[in-house]
Amino acid sequence: MAQMRGNGQALIWRWNDETRHIASQARVALRCALRELGIPDETVGDAVMAAWELTANALEHAHGPYEMRLLRKGPSFVFEIEDSDPFLPVTPSFRDSGVKAVTELPEQGRGLQIVEAFARGRWGFRLSGCEKKVAWMAISSALED
Template sequence: MPPTAVDLVHHRGFGKLVDHRDINLTNHVAPQGVARVEVRTALNGWFNAERIDDAVLVADELVGNALKHAGGPVSLILDIYEQCAVVAVADRDTDIDAVPVSPSNPSNDLDDIPEDGRGMFLVALLSTAWWVEKMEAGKVVTAFFASSTGDH
């Protein structure tokens, strides 16, 4: 089983938890928009603009995947530590095998990846680490973002 966010943070010394948000997305008409706003707002002041944009794009992709493949997202979970952030999207689909755990792109050219397969490649490219875990009533896809030097 992949490490939890708490395991990664404590193992690598990313500091104390400074913010936790659990946003219910089940009744929103535009859950991707909600996710983008929530991530940008939460990370403002903790990360540089480029890293915030990375996290916003990943959150958008994870929520979009839940909408397209899992009947919709249930929640967006944000944990912000002094030197990292964790963005996770939970849904009700228990099929973790449907999520490609190792998207690859040997040429590093997005044009070589079918449009329907680009999302998880972008998640892997933009996050420090990511994983999928089966939960009691679904799954959660988590992306971990270590801050870059000079973020604060």
């Protein structure tokens, strides 16, 4: 399922606005792909949780079709979720804000705080070559750090 292509990219899953049971299918597909690629079990759970936050944002604020990918970047991987909305949101700055995610952030801001904590600031948004939005985050492998 998560076999890397020659360009270091693995397609995990594609779906559209009509697809049902997205949450469970996306999480299972990503969990399996990360394990197949050798990401340690202790990292997989957190990676899936953070990746789901980016995916949930795409589902809430954009439209399909959607594509979930992993890219090999040296010893680590980059998770990407692409949607069909070309609008790039403003990336909030959580560093040095003094805000505690669990107690002070409104419900709408907690997901990106999870992504920030997991990816240690290595995440964001960009446009693809087809003018589609891509949300991304780094996932460290066992060989990194």
